[in-house]
Amino acid sequence: MIGPEDIRAAARVLDGVAHRTPVITSRTLGDGVVLKPENLQRGGAFKFRGAYNKISSLPRGARVVAFSSGNHAQAVALASSLLGAQATILMPEDAPESKVAATRGYGAEVITYDRYTGDREAIAARLAEELSAEIVPPYDDPLIAAGQGTAALELLEDAGAVDTLVVPVGGGGLIAGCATIAKELGVRRVVGVEPEAGDDWQQSLAAGEIVSIDVPRTIADGLQTHAPGVVTWEVGSRLVDEIVTVTDEQIVDAMRFAFERLKLVIEPSGAVGLAAVREGIVPREGRIGIVISGGNVGAARFAELIA
Amino acid sequence: MIGPEDIRAAARVLDGVAHRTPVITSRTLGDGVVLKPENLQRGGAFKFRGAYNKISSLPRGARVVAFSSGNHAQAVALASSLLGAQATILMPEDAPESKVAATRGYGAEVITYDRYTGDREAIAARLAEELSAEIVPPYDDPLIAAGQGTAALELLEDAGAVDTLVVPVGGGGLIAGCATIAKELGVRRVVGVEPEAGDDWQQSLAAGEIVSIDVPRTIADGLQTHAPGVVTWEVGSRLVDEIVTVTDEQIVDAMRFAFERLKLVIEPSGAVGLAAVREGIVPREGRIGIVISGGNVGAARFAELIA
Numbered sequence: 001m002i003g004p005e006d007i008r009a010a011a012r013v014l015d016g017v018a019h020r021t022p023v024i025t026s027r028t029l030g031d032g033v034v035l036k037p038e039n040l041q042r043g044g045a046f047k048f049r050g051a052y053n054k055i056s057s058l059p060r061g062a063r064v065v066a067f068s069s070g071n072h073a074q075a076v077a078l079a080s081s082l083l084g085a086q087a088t089i090l091m092p093e094d095a096p097e098s099k100v101a102a103t104r105g106y107g108a109e110v111i112t113y114d115r116y117t118g119d120r121e122a123i124a125a126r127l128a129e130e131l132s133a134e135i136v137p138p139y140d141d142p143l144i145a146a147g148q149g150t151a152a153l154e155l156l157e158d159a160g161a162v163d164t165l166v167v168p169v170g171g172g173g174l175i176a177g178c179a180t181i182a183k184e185l186g187v188r189r190v191v192g193v194e195p196e197a198g199d200d201w202q203q204s205l206a207a208g209e210i211v212s213i214d215v216p217r218t219i220a221d222g223l224q225t226h227a228p229g230v231v232t233w234e235v236g237s238r239l240v241d242e243i244v245t246v247t248d249e250q251i252v253d254a255m256r257f258a259f260e261r262l263k264l265v266i267e268p269s270g271a272v273g274l275a276a277v278r279e280g281i282v283p284r285e286g287r288i289g290i291v292i293s294g295g296n297v298g299a300a301r302f303a304e305l306i307a
Numbered sequence: 308m309i310g311p312e313d314i315r316a317a318a319r320v321l322d323g324v325a326h327r328t329p330v331i332t333s334r335t336l337g338d339g340v341v342l343k344p345e346n347l348q349r350g351g352a353f354k355f356r357g358a359y360n361k362i363s364s365l366p367r368g369a370r371v372v373a374f375s376s377g378n379h380a381q382a383v384a385l386a387s388s389l390l391g392a393q394a395t396i397l398m399p400e401d402a403p404e405s406k407v408a409a410t411r412g413y414g415a416e417v418i419t420y421d422r423y424t425g426d427r428e429a430i431a432a433r434l435a436e437e438l439s440a441e442i443v444p445p446y447d448d449p450l451i452a453a454g455q456g457t458a459a460l461e462l463l464e465d466a467g468a469v470d471t472l473v474v475p476v477g478g479g480g481l482i483a484g485c486a487t488i489a490k491e492l493g494v495r496r497v498v499g500v501e502p503e504a505g506d507d508w509q510q511s512l513a514a515g516e517i518v519s520i521d522v523p524r525t526i527a528d529g530l531q532t533h534a535p536g537v538v539t540w541e542v543g544s545r546l547v548d549e550i551v552t553v554t555d556e557q558i559v560d561a562m563r564f565a566f567e568r569l570k571l572v573i574e575p576s577g578a579v580g581l582a583a584v585r586e587g588i589v590p591r592e593g594r595i596g597i598v599i600s601g602g603n604v605g606a607a608r609f610a611e612l613i614a
Contacts, residue, residue: 019332022329022347024347025326027349027385037570039570040329040331040569040570042334044568044570078334098567256606259572259606259609260405260572260605260606261351262347263344263346263347263351263571263572263573263602264347264570264571264572265566265567265570265571265572266570295570298567299563299566299567299609299613300613300614302566302606302610303609303610303613303614306606306607306610307607307610
């Protein structure tokens with residue numbers, strides 16, 4: 001459903017709008033490892049790429065609706081404000097005040113719901129109908145996935161060839177886009193990383209079909225999905241070579257390492273790829289590229305996690 | 308004592324060796340502000356630039372001696388290992404174990420002394436004589452200052468013209484190098500930032516001559532100098548337009564902002580420029596470039612500071 005040309009088209013849309021995040025190396029990690037720190041992306045995560053690519057396909061002044069408690073909310077709000085779209089974001093009423101404030105700060109209207117009793121997809125659908133708005137899904141959409149893939153395109157353009165590309169996996173938008181362009185550009189292995197508690201993609205790959213799990217308990221709040229998406233599974237099941245998992249403790253170790261050695265703030269979800277490589281769960285063979293997906297973690301929460 | 312051509316020569320020496328750190332902008336800070344994050348430099352601080360530039364001027368296999376409890380130690384150790392020099396670093400015996408380990412990790416020999424009874428300059432001089440080694444001073448040296456100036460050269464090449472350049476000031480190596488190239492490239496104002504408790508440069512500029520103060524108590528441990536250097540004063544007194552100061556509290560606020568909004572780990576000394584701009588101590592006129600000098604702060608210490 002998406003091909004390399006879609007990633008290249010998204011790259012043209014994002015040119016001069018998204019940050020071209022740098023490629024980072026570290027002597028401590030080893031010469032063979034290159035990082036793409038999307039925590040330095042606008043909005044603090046790769047999510048801006050997909051949201052902007054999607055919303056730019058809509059007429060100017062369009063209304064959009066999104067549901068998210070995290071990075072997607074801020075990405076849709078920011079992309080909308082840049083593109084003159086009117087965004088309404090549905091957030092759980094117990095979402096961190098900082099995230100609600102950041103989303104409002106980008107000019108979006110925030111509507112809250114009770115995450116324990118409300119069905120966010122149903123509420124969003126009703127809202128979209130009432131407002132004649134388009135829903136911007138967090139991952140299960142060709143334009144979203146294509147936008148996310150530009151992170152891998154830039155990594156490969158700026159760092160040169162890699163043998164293995166390591167990508168965090170939640171719903172699969174990032175890995176679907178990244179795998180599409182990576183395989184086209186000669187990357188041998190695309191490895192997805194999930195939190196151990198939320199191995200829906202690993203189980204799905206093993207079963208050869210979409211497997212749904214209970215919403216996992218993990219500190220990687222951006223990866224708390226219960227099943228691959230339809231679009232992302234279509235791509236991922238063909239192009240992803242392996243899914244590995246990491247524990248919350250390994251994630252925290254990687255966050256501490258990133259803080260102290262790389263001087264980068266990485267949120268738990270963003271650190272899973274780094275954790276998998278540091279722990280040897282992804283073997284050190286050939287040249288390895290790692291996508292660091294985001295950095296939206298508060299200083300107080302970080303202090304609590306690394307304590 | 309140093310001119311723009313020295314900075315350009317240092318840039319050629321460092322090409323392909325030092326990281327060309329990116330230029331970073333933030334919507335929250337405003338369009339007119341560009342950051343040069345030298346916390347992403349090798350060794351975690353701009354210090355690598357000067358140390359490498361200096362040591363590369365020595366014969367291969369040379370012995371070098373440096374005294375430092377902080378970023379300069381790691382920079383000299385790393386540059387020495389890359390250049391085949393043999394480094395001996397004099398560190399206070401109560402230096403953080405992590406810094407001692409990092410310095411040894413780069414292959415340097417570490418000798419400790421009692422910071423309350425020992426005179427580190429005398430010990431270093433004796434050591435240098437015994438070892439027939441060259442002392443690599445932390446700032447008061449033309450090649451060191453010229454190396455540090457490459458940070459401003461890169462900023463201006465990559466970000467385009469700025470009206471004001473804001474630079475942390477300890478001994479003055481960074482600002483001497485940066486001011487030399489910045490004034491050549493049309494920067495109108497070069498502003499140095501010191502911790503309030505350690506305003507030796509501010510007092511010196513006001514007096515028109517080097518003023519020495521007691522070693523200041525501040526969390527900005529990299530800026531605890533008691534007087535400008537001779538080389539750095541010669542340059543700084545001519546080319547620095549103003550010195551401003553920030554409090555430790557303003558520094559911590561800037562560190563928290565960098566963590567949460569920029570996703571960057573900045574050590575206290577590295578955050579003084581950002582603090583001065585955020586607080587309006589450096590007025591928001593025209594385009595402002597800020598050098599973020601380093602990020603060597605442990606996760607536990609960071610947690611303590613922002614608590």
